[in-house]
Amino acid sequence: MQLNNFDTAAFLRDYWQKRPLLIRNPWQSWQNPLSPDELAGLACEDHVESRLITQSSDDWNAEHGPLPETRFGELGKSPWTLLVQAVDHHVTEVAALIPPFRFIPNWRIDDVMVSFASDGGGVGPHFDHYDVFLVQGLGQRRWQIGGMCDDRTALRSHEDLLLLAGFDVEEEWTLNPGDMLYVPPGIAHNGIAKGGDCMTYSIGFRSPSRKELIGSWCDDLLPQMTDDDRYGDPDLSVQDNPGEIPAAAIDRLHAMITEKLADRAAFARWFGEYSSTPRYPETDWRPEEAIETDHLRGLLTEDHPLFRNPASRFSFVREDEGKLLLFIDGECFPCAGETALLAEMLCAQEQFVINPEWRKSDAVVELLAELYNRGSLSFDWG
Numbered sequence: 090m091q092l093n094n095f096d097t098a099a100f101l102r103d104y105w106q107k108r109p110l111l112i113r114n115p116w117q118s119w120q121n122p123l124s125p126d127e128l129a130g131l132a133c134e135d136h137v138e139s140r141l142i143t144q145s146s147d148d149w150n151a152e153h154g155p156l157p158e159t160r161f162g163e164l165g166k167s168p169w170t171l172l173v174q175a176v177d178h179h180v181t182e183v184a185a186l187i188p189p190f191r192f193i194p195n196w197r198i199d200d201v202m203v204s205f206a207s208d209g210g211g212v213g214p215h216f217d218h219y220d221v222f223l224v225q226g227l228g229q230r231r232w233q234i235g236g237m238c239d240d241r242t243a244l245r246s247h248e249d250l251l252l253l254a255g256f257d258v259e260e261e262w263t264l265n266p267g268d269m270l271y272v273p274p275g276i277a278h279n280g281i282a283k284g285g286d287c288m289t290y291s292i293g294f295r296s297p298s299r300k301e302l303i304g305s306w307c308d309d310l311l312p313q314m315t316d317d318d319r320y321g322d323p324d325l326s327v328q329d330n331p332g333e334i335p336a337a338a339i340d341r342l343h344a345m346i347t348e349k350l351a352d353r354a355a356f357a358r359w360f361g362e363y364s365s366t367p368r369y370p371e372t373d374w375r376p377e378e379a380i381e382t383d384h385l386r387g388l389l390t391e392d393h394p395l396f397r398n399p400a401s402r403f404s405f406v407r408e409d410e411g412k413l414l415l416f417i418d419g420e421c422f423p424c425a426g427e428t429a430l431l432a433e434m435l436c437a438q439e440q441f442v443i444n445p446e447w448r449k450s451d452a453v454v455e456l457l458a459e460l461y462n463r464g465s466l467s468f469d470w471g
Contacts, residue, residue, distance in 0.1 A: 170205070395461075
């Protein structure tokens with residue numbers, strides 16, 4: 090998949106996190122990567138996250154997967170929508186939708202959700218806290234765009250769906266196969282299927298909240314601390330009023346907290362691990378048999394290409410000259426020299442053949458073997 094005549098610099102300048110953009114079929118050659126039957130099959134799997142949204146009058150009902158195969162034959166004529174998360178983890182052709190959007194950093198990319206809807210189907214007017222590109226795969230969908238929302242925006246009372254209590258349409262477009270709509274965070278939108286066989290691919294981007302960052306960072310710091318690390322005031326003197334908490338005490342207490350939180354190097358390492366943690370860390374992608382370094386070196390010598398696992402997350406943080414921290418699936422790998430060059434390539438390419446000079450490096454081959462045995466790399470994907 091490749092975007093054709095799409096000005097990424099202009100998009101980032103004028104639209105990214107600013108306003109919606111309709112993009113009429115920007116692909117060099119659009120081909121729907123997944124059939125409705127294949128999507129329904131994934132929704133029946135235990136290890137796949139899915140939801141079935143059914144509509145009755147102006148009410149929505151949500152059922153969580155895995156769904157029994159017989160459920161689809163029971164749906165009748167009322168509008169319904171099937172949503173399947175992280176389809177890129179399981180279908181190589183769907184994973185191929187992500188590389189065209191690599192002008193957004195790896196750590197921001199979440200997954201590709203795929204929906205199939207009957208005529209009139211949708212999930213109702215809502216807003217998201219993340220950026221999303223909505224690519225029409227099959228059929229048609231009418232998208233209605235509203236105004237900016239936030240956590241103060243009124244919602245309907247619903248256990249499973251964040252539906253807007255009110256929705257005023259400001260713009261409206263019908264998307265055909267290959268057409269794409271970008272929606273920034275907070276913008277109200279509503280997609281309604283027109284006719285049958287309506288499939289939409291949602292490429293979503295993560296945007297951590299301040300609350301999430303502080304909470305998770307502190308959760309990681311707490312186990313590293315001891316009860317012996319306590320407030321002390323050996324220079325205490327008599328106060329005029331014992332009820333006052335003096336400025337010097339506040340400064341010292343505040344420093345106890347901020348000194349830990351202000352450690353940028355520790356935060357960078359934590360965030361690299363945190364942001365690269367897989368969406369479904371419980372899924373075991375390890376090969377049935379581990380590979381030995383000598384065997385791997387032989388395969389590399391024969392120019393066998395390696396592929397990144399679509400479910401794995403790759404990123405790095407640059408340190409001193411020639412050194413960086415490579416983060417893959419929540420783990421940190423310090424790299425220098427040739428392994429640092431390898432790390433940059435791993436983060437930039439979905440598939441690759443290893444440089445002949447690097448094959449001579451034990452450190453390079455050992456790192457590749459570890460990543461292969463973890464299930465982050467393979468000779469089979471693609």
